Amino acid sequence: MAKDITNVSMEDLEAVEDLEAVKKLEEYVMCSNHNRGDIKFYCKDHDVPCCEVCFKEDHLTCKVIDIRKEIPILVCNSKIDKLSADLKKIGRHFMKFIEMNESCVVNLGTEINKLMGQIRKERKKINVILDELEKQVKNDGSAIYREVAIKKQHENQQCLILLDAVKSSQNAFESVYRYGSYFQKYLIADKARSQLLYYNNQVVEKFQKTETVKVMLKLSPQLLSIASASVSELGKVQYIAGSKILPLKGFQRQTYQVNVIGYFDLKVPAGAVARYTGVTFLPGNRLMLADYDNKQCILLNSSFQLITSHALTGIPYNVCVIDDEEVAVSFINKNKIHILSVVDDVIRPVRKMPIKYNCNGIASAGKGQMVVNWYCGNNKSEWILTNKDGLIQISHQYDCLLNAFDTYHYYLALNNANTRLYISADNINSLLCFDMAGNALFTYKAANLVNPKGVAVDNHDNIYVVGLQSDNIHQLSSDGSLLQVLTSGVPLCPLAICFHKTYLVRQIVKAEHNFV
Incomplete structure (x- = not known):
């Protein structure tokens, strides 16, 4: 039987040679949630050990026992040997999963190399076509060159003959004018005028009828479209991710037990109506609610008792935490989000954030x-x-498929790593899942999920979505697989929902009383 850690003395610990093991032993008797306080209690309702702070904050109404007095029973009931064997078995499967992922990365590298080879192959095809085109252009160009060269050479020969005639006429004219008689000069001048007219006409004819030649390459539209296309238009790598359910013997997906802790009457005055359309936990286990009908937000303590309320200038719909001191509130038919500070249990308006459209859905993304x-x-x-x-x-x-009678009061939630966004689309009775790049990962839809509203994610990334008209809560795994439908203990018309490390909180409307 394993040694009782809570009864290990400091002398025993000092005798242990492996100091790292000693540190780990010390960690198991300390609370990691509250400054490492001593573990003193065990909550039977939630099956968790806790320190005094845990007990006061989260387990005052639970069945709690002194853990030191019940250690032998608890250790015996936990079946240490089986737990150890199960942990080893799970460890082996995690190692197998790691190996599969490493193999996936290696295969991906091979596939990318294949893509590069495909590009080289296509380039060779294009180069062959361009080489043939170049050869054809060279042949056609050479034929045109020869034809034009012969024609121009013939024209030049004619011009050379005329040029010799012009020079001969010029020499005869100059000789007669230098040495001839007046009568000879008169005759040569008359002859020169006649020749000059002929030569002038020949010059005009040559310059008017001569052909200027240039060549152009007429490319096909297919080739031009490739040359003018951008890289993204020519091609791009497509990343196709898909889910694959692998055979896993001896393992089944386990659901997490959800129990109703209790109902808390918020003491709505007689004749008044209140719908709390938004709910979120604040530091110190306080709870803030968006009071739709009374245009206010209210602050509750860890025992769900009213601390204070704050009047708003519009109809609030949802609320989420921004940081340790600020919360954001969205409104019906308002293109603004109000930022409120909550310090020392006092709610104060801080600023208004303008947005493009009427906003309802809002969720904290951390930081x-x-x-x-x-x-x-x-x-x-x-x-x-x-x-x-x-x-x-x-x-x-994204497409929302609205029609004239639809509403679009969507609720949002993110997983713990803030890498997935869940949106409850009440108009199509569906839960939508996106990654942060905007890619749709899955859509969950069920006949017994009617008018889905609030969405929440627990510490294990399980998803909870409430059905306003189906009076239930669907618990899903992180990949959108249904784990269970919660109906027992779910009051009529569940609406807003949020997750705490211990409690799952939901709000419903019934008569004049409001519950979380």
């Missing part, structure tokens, strides 16, 4: 960023990743 969703017309919706000052980091549009 002061958030994802915002809106309908932008022409059956298109758009989601953007923005920081708290409104600077857009990423923007992607």
Whole structure:
């Protein structure tokens, strides 16, 4: 039987030669969530050990026992040997998965080399065609050159004969004028005028009838389209990612148990109505709700008791955390997001962030960023990743298939690594999944998911989407596979939902009372 870590003395630890092992032993008796406080309790409701802070914050209403008194029973029930064997088995499968991924990378490199070979092959084909074209151009050009050269040579020979005649006439004229009589001069001048007219006409005729020659290369439209095309138009590498379910003997996907902890009446005054369309956890296990009907947001403590409320200038729809001190609120029919500070349990308006369209869906993306969703017309919706000052980091549009009677009050959630975005599209009764490059990864749709609204992701990247009209919650794996449909303990008309490390919180409307 394994040694009881909680009873190991410092003398025993000092006797251990492997100091790294000692440090690991010390870690197992400390709480990693609250400044490494001692583990003192065990919560039977959630099957987790906890320290005093964990107990006070999250487990006051749970069945909690002193872990040191119950250690022998707990260790016995945990079946150490089987756990060890199962861990080794899972470890082997992880190693196999790593090997498969490494093989995938190697194969990808081979495929890319094949693509390069394909380009070289296509280039050779094009070069062969261009070589043939060059040969044809050379032959045709040589034939044209010979024809034009012969013609021009013949014209030049005629001009040389005329040039000799002109020179002969000029010499005779100059000789007679130098040595001849007046009568001879008169006759040679008359003859020269007649010859000059003939020579002048010949010059005019030569210059008017001569041909100027140039050649052009008339390329085919196919070749011109290649030459004028951009690189992306000629071709590009397509990245095709697909999911493949591999055979895995002895393993099945496990669902995580979801239990109803309780209902909390928020004490709505008689005759008043309140719908909490947005919900999120704040630091210190506080909870903020968007009160749709009363145009306010309210702040609850860790016991879900009212701390304060803050009146808003519009109808709030959703709310999300930006950082430790600020939250963002989206509104119905408003092209603005309000940024509020929540310090010392006091809610104060900070600024308003203008946006392009009426926004409803909003979700925290960590590091002061958030994802915002809106309908932008022409059956298109758009989601953007923005920081708290409104600077857009990423923007992607997608088809939303709206008609005149549809609404577009979409809810958003991101996985823990902020690499996947989930959007509940109530108009098509579907949950959409995108990566942050805007690629659609999957669409989840089920007959018993009607008017999906709130979306949440737990610590294991399981997805929860509520059905407003189907009165249920669908629990999905990170790849969109259905794990289970939660109906037991789910009140009528679940709407907003968010995930805490311990509690899954949802809001419904029933009569005059409101619950989370």
